[in-house]
Amino acid sequence: MTHKVHVAFFAIFFFLTSNFPIYAQETFSLSGEDRLLLKKIQKDTFQYFLTHTDPETGLTKDSSRSGAPASIAATGFALASFAIASQNGWLSYREAYQKIERTFDTLEQRAANEKGFFYHFLDPKTGKRIWNSEASSIDTALLIASVLLAASYFKGTPLETRARRLYERVDWNWMRNGTLLFSHGWKPNHGFLPYYWDMYAEHLILQALALGSTSHPVPQKMWLEWKRETDSYNNHEVVYSYTGSLFTYQYAHAFINFSDLNDHRINYFENSREATLANREFCDFYKNLYRSYQDNMWGLSACLGPDGYKAYGAEPGLGLHDGTIASYAAIGSIVFTPSESMSVIRTLYEKYGDRLYGPLGFKDSFNLDQNWWAHEYLGIDQGIIVLMLENFLNEGAVWKHFMGLPMIQRWVERAELINKTS
Amino acid sequence: MKTKNRRKHFLVDKNLQFHYLFYIILTLTVVSGVGMTGSYFGIWGSVVKIFSEESLHETMVTAAQLNEYEQARHPSPKKLSLPSIRTYQETSLLSERQKELIREIMDETNQKMLALGVFLLIFIGWGSIFLTHKIAGPLFKFGQYFQELGRGNLAVRIRLRKFDEARNLEFRFNEMAAALDAIVAKMKRITREIPRETALDELKKELSKIKTTSD
Numbered sequence: 001m002t003h004k005v006h007v008a009f010f011a012i013f014f015f016l017t018s019n020f021p022i023y024a025q026e027t028f029s030l031s032g033e034d035r036l037l038l039k040k041i042q043k044d045t046f047q048y049f050l051t052h053t054d055p056e057t058g059l060t061k062d063s064s065r066s067g068a069p070a071s072i073a074a075t076g077f078a079l080a081s082f083a084i085a086s087q088n089g090w091l092s093y094r095e096a097y098q099k100i101e102r103t104f105d106t107l108e109q110r111a112a113n114e115k116g117f118f119y120h121f122l123d124p125k126t127g128k129r130i131w132n133s134e135a136s137s138i139d140t141a142l143l144i145a146s147v148l149l150a151a152s153y154f155k156g157t158p159l160e161t162r163a164r165r166l167y168e169r170v171d172w173n174w175m176r177n178g179t180l181l182f183s184h185g186w187k188p189n190h191g192f193l194p195y196y197w198d199m200y201a202e203h204l205i206l207q208a209l210a211l212g213s214t215s216h217p218v219p220q221k222m223w224l225e226w227k228r229e230t231d232s233y234n235n236h237e238v239v240y241s242y243t244g245s246l247f248t249y250q251y252a253h254a255f256i257n258f259s260d261l262n263d264h265r266i267n268y269f270e271n272s273r274e275a276t277l278a279n280r281e282f283c284d285f286y287k288n289l290y291r292s293y294q295d296n297m298w299g300l301s302a303c304l305g306p307d308g309y310k311a312y313g314a315e316p317g318l319g320l321h322d323g324t325i326a327s328y329a330a331i332g333s334i335v336f337t338p339s340e341s342m343s344v345i346r347t348l349y350e351k352y353g354d355r356l357y358g359p360l361g362f363k364d365s366f367n368l369d370q371n372w373w374a375h376e377y378l379g380i381d382q383g384i385i386v387l388m389l390e391n392f393l394n395e396g397a398v399w400k401h402f403m404g405l406p407m408i409q410r411w412v413e414r415a416e417l418i419n420k421t422s
Numbered sequence: 423m424k425t426k427n428r429r430k431h432f433l434v435d436k437n438l439q440f441h442y443l444f445y446i447i448l449t450l451t452v453v454s455g456v457g458m459t460g461s462y463f464g465i466w467g468s469v470v471k472i473f474s475e476e477s478l479h480e481t482m483v484t485a486a487q488l489n490e491y492e493q494a495r496h497p498s499p500k501k502l503s504l505p506s507i508r509t510y511q512e513t514s515l516l517s518e519r520q521k522e523l524i525r526e527i528m529d530e531t532n533q534k535m536l537a538l539g540v541f542l543l544i545f546i547g548w549g550s551i552f553l554t555h556k557i558a559g560p561l562f563k564f565g566q567y568f569q570e571l572g573r574g575n576l577a578v579r580i581r582l583r584k585f586d587e588a589r590n591l592e593f594r595f596n597e598m599a600a601a602l603d604a605i606v607a608k609m610k611r612i613t614r615e616i617p618r619e620t621a622l623d624e625l626k627k628e629l630s631k632i633k634t635t636s637d
Contacts (some may be wrong), residue, residue: 067480131519195496
């Protein structure tokens with residue numbers, strides 16, 4: 001009898017875990033008040049892209065600071081945000097379409113690129129390469145992912161064809177520089193940068209787009225080449241990134257729904273959840289050392305800090321921290337840890353909102369111990385908030401659009417990921 | 423023989439010559455003024471703007487931030503612990519940016535100067551045609567009227583534009599044409615109105631007033 005109960009229990013458990021996104025497994029229920037708060041944060045955060053996107057070129061500034069260059073990743077997040085805004089009624093269909101179209105014009109004709117890989121920083125007025133920046137593999141991947149995502153919201157329009165052409169123009173094969181790993185980038189006077197995406201990080205989106213390409217296909221072996229280093233913190237076993245920054249567990253996940261996909265024994269959605277919980281417990285462990293971590297606050301990720309921009313993170317990983325909390329970190333993890341993230345968001349808004357919340361949503365970060373508060377908003381950090389909240393509040397809306405793309409389906413096949421639902 | 427044609431007086435028509443002196447000075451002043459203003463805004467304006475205190479501060483902050491991005495993306499404990507390397511990297515980035523800015527200024531200046539050159543060429547071309555027309559126009563008209571006069575039309579009179587040059591010649595030409603017209607008209611009247619016997623004498627008297635090469 002007992003054996004039968006156990007079998008039945010495991011059968012039900014298996015059914016639940018294999019057919020529903022992991023975030024739905026939780027018993028978390030979003031209150032009406034919290035939903036309103038998240039909607040407000042998402043809408044206000046979206047305003048960054050309206051305010052800091054050049055009206056002529058459609059290129060988006062890296063940060064709200066005066067004199068900041070345009071960043072191609074931020075431009076990508078702006079495209080995705082415009083599409084989401086049209087879906088939410090913050091922009092009309094026509095307005096969103098025209099904004100996306102303007103950026104596409106610049107990307108096709110003016111934005112500096114090398115074999116389809118865009119330079120990391122561009123002049124927002126002309127699209128020329130500035131700051132001696134590199135043709136960046138990851139930033140191009142984030143941009144192209146957003147280009148494809150934005151176009152998928154306007155099915156049957158020329159945007160779809162144009163997005164596909166921009167994607168097909170990227171010579172993914174070139175960026176591996178004859179190896180089985182992707183270089184971080186390439187500079188005209190130096191050639192390929194001596195850094196490669198060789199362990200778990202946000203580059204999963206780069207891998208997905210490259211392996212899904214038919215115009216410039218890369219070897220299938222590339223998916224297996226990068227290391228899946230595993231370590232644990234407080235019994236949270238994680239395939240970890242070098243810095244342990246939360247954003248490395250979020251960026252690819254903003255587009256790709258890993259909850260149903262297994263990479264052999266690894267589920268990267270569950271991995272991000274474990275990494276987020278580890279990040280939270282890491283902060284809790286140091287709460288007596290840093291006042292910022294008290295009141296159940298957490299969120300160690302790359303952001304501005306009292307000593308400049310740093311790749312803050314927790315263990316497993318480098319675990320660099322000084323009491324600075326990134327505002328976007330907990331919000332970007334809301335699909336993995338809704339309850340824990342919501343608790344942080346409420347505190348950020350209610351307790352620190354007067355110093356931290358502005359007309360464009362949460363400013364980048366703060367450090368209570370040094371009484372330091374960021375004055376800036378960073379484009380990519382704003383982007384992850386808009387996309388992750390869209391997934392969380394609208395039943396994985398971004399994922400549904402992105403996962404339906406043929407190149408993503410091709411990557412799933414080529415990487416031999418096991419779809420738990422099939 | 424050589425000394426015969428040597429100019430003794432350069433200001434033969436002070437009014438006309440000073441008039442044109444003024445035009446030439448005005449044109450050169452406009453051209454050099456526009457050229458200098460263009461150069462200022464093309465080169466120095468951009469340099470002053472880019473190297474203003476506010477702009478320099480922004481550029482330095484951006485250099486620091488972009489270097490921090492770079493370090494955050496490729497972190498290594500060694501890099502984080504050596505402020506001198508960080509300063510060197512920021513300075514190097516800043517210097518790259520300054521080179522880009524200078525290149526941008528030069529490119530912009532080249533474009534502006536090219537546009538300015540085309541504008542000045544059009545301006546000088548148009549101005550030259552306008553000024554030369556003030557002389558060439560009357561000369562052309564005089565040519566036509568002389569031709570008409572040669573064909574025996576003594577009724578022609580020149581009408582020049584208000585600001586055309588050689589308006590004094592217009593008066594003299596018309597005076598000459600009127601005088602010739604009056605003599606020939608009188609001779610015609612004699613043949614028409616005076617009896618034949620006396621007409622010949624009258625005509626001879628009138629013709630004796632006219633000096634020709636056969637006299």
